[in-house]
Amino acid sequence: xxxxxxxxxxxxxxxxxxxxxxxxxxGKAGFRVTLVDRNNYSFFxxxxxxxxxxFLQVSNISYPFRKFIRKKANIRFHMGEFLKLIPSENIVxxxxxxxxxxxxxxxxxxxxxxxxxxxVKKYAMPMKNVHDALExxxxxxxxxxxxxxxxxxxxxxxxxxxxxxxxxPTGVEISGMLADMGKYILPxxxxxxxxxxxxxxxxxxxxxxxxxxxxxxxxxxxxxxxSEMGVQVMLNMQVKDYIRDTVIFSNGETIETKTLxxxxxxxxxxxxxxxxxxxxxxxxxxxxEYNEIKGLNSVFAIGDVCLQNTEAKFPIGHPQLAQxxxxxxxxxxxxxxxxxxxxxxxxxxxxxxxxxxIIGRNRAVVDLPGNKTHFKGFIAWFxxxxxxxxxLVTYSNRVATLYNxxxxxxxxxxxxxxxxxxxxxx
Amino acid sequence: xxxxxxxxxxxxxxxxxxxxxxxxxxGKAGFRVTLVDRNNYSFFxxxxxxxxxxFLQVSNISYPFRKFIRKKANIRFHMGEFLKLIPSENIVxxxxxxxxxxxxxxxxxxxxxxxxxxxVKKYAMPMKNVHDALExxxxxxxxxxxxxxxxxxxxxxxxxxxxxxxxxPTGVEISGMLADMGKYILPxxxxxxxxxxxxxxxxxxxxxxxxxxxxxxxxxxxxxxxSEMGVQVMLNMQVKDYIRDTVIFSNGETIETKTLxxxxxxxxxxxxxxxxxxxxxxxxxxxxEYNEIKGLNSVFAIGDVCLQNTEAKFPIGHPQLAQxxxxxxxxxxxxxxxxxxxxxxxxxxxxxxxxxxIIGRNRAVVDLPGNKTHFKGFIAWFxxxxxxxxxLVTYSNRVATLYNxxxxxxxxxxxxxxxxxxxxxx
Numbered sequence: 001x002x003x004x005x006x007x008x009x010x011x012x013x014x015x016x017x018x019x020x021x022x023x024x025x026x027g028k029a030g031f032r033v034t035l036v037d038r039n040n041y042s043f044f045x046x047x048x049x050x051x052x053x054x055f056l057q058v059s060n061i062s063y064p065f066r067k068f069i070r071k072k073a074n075i076r077f078h079m080g081e082f083l084k085l086i087p088s089e090n091i092v093x094x095x096x097x098x099x100x101x102x103x104x105x106x107x108x109x110x111x112x113x114x115x116x117x118x119x120v121k122k123y124a125m126p127m128k129n130v131h132d133a134l135e136x137x138x139x140x141x142x143x144x145x146x147x148x149x150x151x152x153x154x155x156x157x158x159x160x161x162x163x164x165x166x167x168x169p170t171g172v173e174i175s176g177m178l179a180d181m182g183k184y185i186l187p188x189x190x191x192x193x194x195x196x197x198x199x200x201x202x203x204x205x206x207x208x209x210x211x212x213x214x215x216x217x218x219x220x221x222x223x224x225x226x227s228e229m230g231v232q233v234m235l236n237m238q239v240k241d242y243i244r245d246t247v248i249f250s251n252g253e254t255i256e257t258k259t260l261x262x263x264x265x266x267x268x269x270x271x272x273x274x275x276x277x278x279x280x281x282x283x284x285x286x287x288x289e290y291n292e293i294k295g296l297n298s299v300f301a302i303g304d305v306c307l308q309n310t311e312a313k314f315p316i317g318h319p320q321l322a323q324x325x326x327x328x329x330x331x332x333x334x335x336x337x338x339x340x341x342x343x344x345x346x347x348x349x350x351x352x353x354x355x356x357x358i359i360g361r362n363r364a365v366v367d368l369p370g371n372k373t374h375f376k377g378f379i380a381w382f383x384x385x386x387x388x389x390x391x392l393v394t395y396s397n398r399v400a401t402l403y404n405x406x407x408x409x410x411x412x413x414x415x416x417x418x419x420x421x422x423x424x425x426x
Numbered sequence: 427x428x429x430x431x432x433x434x435x436x437x438x439x440x441x442x443x444x445x446x447x448x449x450x451x452x453g454k455a456g457f458r459v460t461l462v463d464r465n466n467y468s469f470f471x472x473x474x475x476x477x478x479x480x481f482l483q484v485s486n487i488s489y490p491f492r493k494f495i496r497k498k499a500n501i502r503f504h505m506g507e508f509l510k511l512i513p514s515e516n517i518v519x520x521x522x523x524x525x526x527x528x529x530x531x532x533x534x535x536x537x538x539x540x541x542x543x544x545x546v547k548k549y550a551m552p553m554k555n556v557h558d559a560l561e562x563x564x565x566x567x568x569x570x571x572x573x574x575x576x577x578x579x580x581x582x583x584x585x586x587x588x589x590x591x592x593x594x595p596t597g598v599e600i601s602g603m604l605a606d607m608g609k610y611i612l613p614x615x616x617x618x619x620x621x622x623x624x625x626x627x628x629x630x631x632x633x634x635x636x637x638x639x640x641x642x643x644x645x646x647x648x649x650x651x652x653s654e655m656g657v658q659v660m661l662n663m664q665v666k667d668y669i670r671d672t673v674i675f676s677n678g679e680t681i682e683t684k685t686l687x688x689x690x691x692x693x694x695x696x697x698x699x700x701x702x703x704x705x706x707x708x709x710x711x712x713x714x715e716y717n718e719i720k721g722l723n724s725v726f727a728i729g730d731v732c733l734q735n736t737e738a739k740f741p742i743g744h745p746q747l748a749q750x751x752x753x754x755x756x757x758x759x760x761x762x763x764x765x766x767x768x769x770x771x772x773x774x775x776x777x778x779x780x781x782x783x784i785i786g787r788n789r790a791v792v793d794l795p796g797n798k799t800h801f802k803g804f805i806a807w808f809x810x811x812x813x814x815x816x817x818l819v820t821y822s823n824r825v826a827t828l829y830n831x832x833x834x835x836x837x838x839x840x841x842x843x844x845x846x847x848x849x850x851x852x
Contacts, residue, residue: 039844039845040567040571040843040844040845041843041844041845043844057483057485058844058846059483059844062844064615064843064844066615066616066843067615067843070614070615076617077574078574078575079571079572079574079575080575096572096575096576097575097576097577130844130846131846134846141466145466145505146505146522148503148504148505149504149505149506149522149523150522150523151523188496189490189492189493189496190492191502417466417467417490417492417493418465418466418467418469418484418485418488418490418556419465419466419467420484420556420557420560
């Protein structure tokens, strides 16, 4: 049993933010940390699109929490879903029991925002988690197989047309990858549809450019690269509905397709027990400079789910990036310890390390911080690869992932093409 | 276009039998082969239990058909499900169109037999295909996670108790593997349930021994090994029902468990267009010595789905083994060519190459043919490993699988532990 004075920290969510906090609380005397997550594994969202396109396996980008905390004696894992917060009793109620806390941290992230479009929610394919990515992989493969046997030409076109909503990194990465697949990979194995795949890939974005937080140069290079690859980019355009295999746009235009990939936005959740006034725009939880949630004591939020407008540079909150989440987790770890020792707390300040996006098989754009140095093409692609490889949790992940990438790169092949679904549902 | 005289062979099902036939028809002038399967990949059933226990990935034991036939010009793949045979017109109707054939081959295999037990069908976990194995893996992991947080001791026991029905290779292999996991793997990561996992694994079989087609020696060694590993074997016993987490046995005994793994038997399917008199016991299709289905012309069945009692040694049909399927596919390939050349057909004759089963991490039993030479323990385990590795379809499968096995063996670890399910269903 821990001594009476041990403080209980409960962290809900094991993404970038939660894991960053845990890493810095591991082995710290006087603290016991419980990580709560509805999944039993952590995953690496920047590589989800590689799962969806069949280049990486789930195990390349994910890692079981229990293996991660195995040697961290003061950390434990509790698989369960958040149900309710009872702040007056310092209790959090989960689907699998309840936990008492001295410090509670919401690192719950955000989920797909369908902007109230019911048909889109029902029929489009989101890209927020591992299950989404596997579903999308199955779906994409199934459309190609069906296109290979169907006789009706209009039906075939519907099966091979792909609309991607959202010009952020996910939308850009997946549209580039699909264009590459249509050019280099599918023709080898699908003689029946040679030439027709990849011809109808549309990337739709509501803004007048893609990759909003990146530099103008990167945005322009990305648009140029995508159009060279055959992706048809539609800017200043919104999806309004998706009925009977038809995407309807804000200007009244329509595209017939069996595949609408939805990466157009994210939104927070409403948590039972958190006061209404604690929510900001996009249902993000408003926090102060120490990441404490407005209106609550000893309850914090870090990562995508929080909205912190205490830095002059970020009046509407930080961009929802991995680096912000990691740095907030790290800062909170310090502040929790400072609190216990009665030391002065450190307000959060974001250090921009730059950002990057990959476009297809060997193109990328990279912005370095400060003077906005900008790379593109193969060098950028190589930097992207290197940085993402290093960020994977474990050594064995890295080796396997590197191996798969090298094979895929040189063979222009993609071997993870099993459509795995319950047969009864087919 | 193929010349007029080209014969169309349609094969339904790409398992051991179908793939064996295809391999021998590839490149043969005068034949065009269409492989029909409802999946887009072939998989290796003997290693399914390694998927279910998290030691191998799906991609280690499966392979996309299109990649397999890529360089075989006279073979094509058609993803679809069999709906109906119209023998009078030589047409087979699929969910995705219809095909005309000169030779039609059913290599459809068999599916799980629930013996009319509705509750078992509804709540038990089958182990016949890749999807089943992934579902079982998710289920097993989820029970352990739930056991780690549950407070009620009776509920915890239910979560950690596993009943496996069926004393064939699948049942033996999975019960041994689960016992090993309980001993070596789970205690490391689940301090909450240390000691209680693996204590309640039951293997139930209706016969008075396990591994029916193997030698008495192998059967006895297997029973001994399983009991040393802590598996409780219940012979001469049948599952009668599975209600409210309770397995009810033929003698009235009951076991409370959340996990009933069903590997108790297989059965064929009824195919629209095949006459009633063509079905034998277990709904297998009765074939003559050339594998032609009784009552039909130019329609064949090979592998598990067929019942061939033309060999004196096998009056009730061959055992449903990979080797029988492979050899029948090979023999049919010859006979189809002999027919076209007007040569004398060759009746099928099974050549027993021996059989083997693995029990846990480093024990196995192997029977060699003829004088029934018998190996057990580590040597048998090594033979098992070697033979199965060689049988995997491709070189890259083999390397990756060997790598995973070596890692799992030396680290006594299992890293494929992600519970991947749609969150909304939870």
